[in-house]
Amino acid sequence: MLTPMGVGKEGLMNLEMAPEGFEGTVAYIDGGDRVAQRMMALGIVPGTRIRVIRNSAFGPLIVDIEGTRIALGRGVSSKVWLKK
Amino acid sequence: MKTLHRLRVALAGNPNVGKSALFNVLTGIYQHTANWPGKTVERKEGFFDIDDIHVEVVDLPGIYSLTVTSPEEEVTREFLANEDIDVVINVVDASNLFRNLMLTIQLLELFPRVILFVNMLDVAEAKGVKIDLEKLSKKLGIPVVGGVVVTGQGIDELKKVLKDVVRGKVHFHPVYPVYGQEVEILEEYLAKYGCKYPPKFAAVKALEGDEEIIKLLKEKGITIPEPQPQAISQIRAEWLKNLLKDVFIVESYEPKQTITDKIDMIVTHPIWGYVVFMFAMFLMFYITFTFGGYLSGLIEMFFSWLGDTVSTFISSELWKSFIVDAVIGGVGSVLTFTPIIFTFFLMYSILEDSGYIARAAAMMDRLMHLLGLPAKLFFPLILGMGCTVPAVMGTTALEEEERKLGVYLVGFMPCSARLAVYSAIVSAFFTGYTGALVIVSMYLIGFFAVVVGAKVLKMFGLARDTMPLVIELPSYHIPHVKTVLYATWIRTKEFIYKAGTLIFVATIIIWMLVNMPFGVKPENSYLAILGKAIAPLFYPLGLADWRIVSTLIPSFAAKEAAIATIGVLYGGVQMLKNAVTVPQILVFLVFFTLYTPCMATLGAIYSVTKRWKVVFLSVLFSFSVAYVFAFIARLVIMGV
Numbered sequence: 001m002l003t004p005m006g007v008g009k010e011g012l013m014n015l016e017m018a019p020e021g022f023e024g025t026v027a028y029i030d031g032g033d034r035v036a037q038r039m040m041a042l043g044i045v046p047g048t049r050i051r052v053i054r055n056s057a058f059g060p061l062i063v064d065i066e067g068t069r070i071a072l073g074r075g076v077s078s079k080v081w082l083k084k
Numbered sequence: 085m086k087t088l089h090r091l092r093v094a095l096a097g098n099p100n101v102g103k104s105a106l107f108n109v110l111t112g113i114y115q116h117t118a119n120w121p122g123k124t125v126e127r128k129e130g131f132f133d134i135d136d137i138h139v140e141v142v143d144l145p146g147i148y149s150l151t152v153t154s155p156e157e158e159v160t161r162e163f164l165a166n167e168d169i170d171v172v173i174n175v176v177d178a179s180n181l182f183r184n185l186m187l188t189i190q191l192l193e194l195f196p197r198v199i200l201f202v203n204m205l206d207v208a209e210a211k212g213v214k215i216d217l218e219k220l221s222k223k224l225g226i227p228v229v230g231g232v233v234v235t236g237q238g239i240d241e242l243k244k245v246l247k248d249v250v251r252g253k254v255h256f257h258p259v260y261p262v263y264g265q266e267v268e269i270l271e272e273y274l275a276k277y278g279c280k281y282p283p284k285f286a287a288v289k290a291l292e293g294d295e296e297i298i299k300l301l302k303e304k305g306i307t308i309p310e311p312q313p314q315a316i317s318q319i320r321a322e323w324l325k326n327l328l329k330d331v332f333i334v335e336s337y338e339p340k341q342t343i344t345d346k347i348d349m350i351v352t353h354p355i356w357g358y359v360v361f362m363f364a365m366f367l368m369f370y371i372t373f374t375f376g377g378y379l380s381g382l383i384e385m386f387f388s389w390l391g392d393t394v395s396t397f398i399s400s401e402l403w404k405s406f407i408v409d410a411v412i413g414g415v416g417s418v419l420t421f422t423p424i425i426f427t428f429f430l431m432y433s434i435l436e437d438s439g440y441i442a443r444a445a446a447m448m449d450r451l452m453h454l455l456g457l458p459a460k461l462f463f464p465l466i467l468g469m470g471c472t473v474p475a476v477m478g479t480t481a482l483e484e485e486e487r488k489l490g491v492y493l494v495g496f497m498p499c500s501a502r503l504a505v506y507s508a509i510v511s512a513f514f515t516g517y518t519g520a521l522v523i524v525s526m527y528l529i530g531f532f533a534v535v536v537g538a539k540v541l542k543m544f545g546l547a548r549d550t551m552p553l554v555i556e557l558p559s560y561h562i563p564h565v566k567t568v569l570y571a572t573w574i575r576t577k578e579f580i581y582k583a584g585t586l587i588f589v590a591t592i593i594i595w596m597l598v599n600m601p602f603g604v605k606p607e608n609s610y611l612a613i614l615g616k617a618i619a620p621l622f623y624p625l626g627l628a629d630w631r632i633v634s635t636l637i638p639s640f641a642a643k644e645a646a647i648a649t650i651g652v653l654y655g656g657v658q659m660l661k662n663a664v665t666v667p668q669i670l671v672f673l674v675f676f677t678l679y680t681p682c683m684a685t686l687g688a689i690y691s692v693t694k695r696w697k698v699v700f701l702s703v704l705f706s707f708s709v710a711y712v713f714a715f716i717a718r719l720v721i722m723g724v
Contacts, residue, residue: 037293040149043182047318047322059450060352060447060553067182068180068556071557073449073553073554
């Protein structure tokens, strides 16, 4: 389903695969559990702009959402799908 | 001044917006903490006067949403729905207005009498954001006050608005997003049939997939359409973006590199970040145990001087021992912990208020998550290698769900008192490397017990799975002195009051066990009687000698008491070798490492959770874990 670049599902980009500096809009979040609720509460809501600040092999992903810095675990970030 | 009016106010808002700072600035020293009923979430209350108005303030926990996914959110929601309050002050971060107002909208749906306090105008300005407060007020339909809590800007204006609320001069006409037909139909229906929450709030939350509300409505036989949490959030976000469009006067969308960005280049760097982290940890614990430890030493010296001085005035040996060892010793042992707790919280609060702790937790998340532990438990666990008492106190920095896990686990980390016992015993049994290996093994076993313990607690439903990492990294700022000092002081005070009583009483009981009936030989004391009585319990562990079992009882007062007890019962630690075999002592050490934490730790657990049930469970839990581990050790070392 996914191409090696992490682009799949009608050309959407998975946040976990998004390189540092990538800017996009949140398309949707997989699942409707507690974690998804928490992400939305922190501002990761479909339709909002997101910028990847850090995404390296070590340490958490760090993103900027409307001026807020949020750190995400890798597993969690793979639930977020972005469009350009 | 005569007080004629009473106003009940609640402070609500996201974490890291200066809510606690505002609470401290408003109430000063007139505050106290308690727990929310049935929760270990802290409830802070205080009061202050404005002319003839007596204002009572409740500081609600910092939250991001009113959908219940954590005890903090539950507490806030229950409070706003049920308690009798006049007005809510919603503190928001001006530099982060969009995200903050997402909560404001939900607050207004639940409780319309909200005053918006837009804090950190200075930070926003530095970011190139200016806010038209008047326009914001008009668009939201509620009073808006801007300011900077730490400099005092805006506080007088806020008080003026509160005064106007009392005089009935303030009007709240909040404007709400339109969520669409499904919400409206449900809302109308709920308005007709009633619900413990306002109809709009309940309708929105039901569609957002809030479990409690869905259950509530289902019980009433109301059919709810399929929840669409993402769609609701999106509508709210878009409505808000639209509202904010001309509220920002100069919205420089040039991403300016702020100081926070510059610091984060290093602090969250995949390599340097860990270097900074190690250094910060080292500094925190070094200062805690050197400076705090130095002050503790002074207090200890004072109490031993006091004991010596007092004892010269008492002729009866019994009373001398009671007054000096039990009473003065008991008070002394409470107070000697205080400087360490104080210093730790001072350091932690500074790091927390400056914004660093969130980064540290983010950096540690992966490793900790792998072990099934919450990231922030890292600090208490490390601290636990110094002393379990501040480690337990340190779990207050965790969210409720994670704290529950933490208080049960930190006791497994071998503290410095346990190290002293290892050293004394090991030196009697082993030489050179073997001794060092035994001690290192105890640390590994302690750490292993933490990881296994977490799994067991989750299995028995005593703790939930830790949430994967999703945390805000707040902007760095210079810590607010008052807030840091209050946080530190309150923790220390809580420890002295709550833990103090327990420690004191336990010291006296243990003293009686060891010294009564007065004047008899050690093997005839109550301690010995009790030791002999519980000894059979330890036969399966291969521990046949009642004396070694008895040492566990005074170790409950303080772990290092084991050395003295062995001295008394065996006539010296070296003599232990003649009565106990090497395999036996190894099993004993495993049990000793993990079993029931000392009473000061139990006092700290009570002080943190304010629930005797947790204290009791933790005794039971650590005893069981110790027993199982020791039994396995026995099987491994001595065979079946």
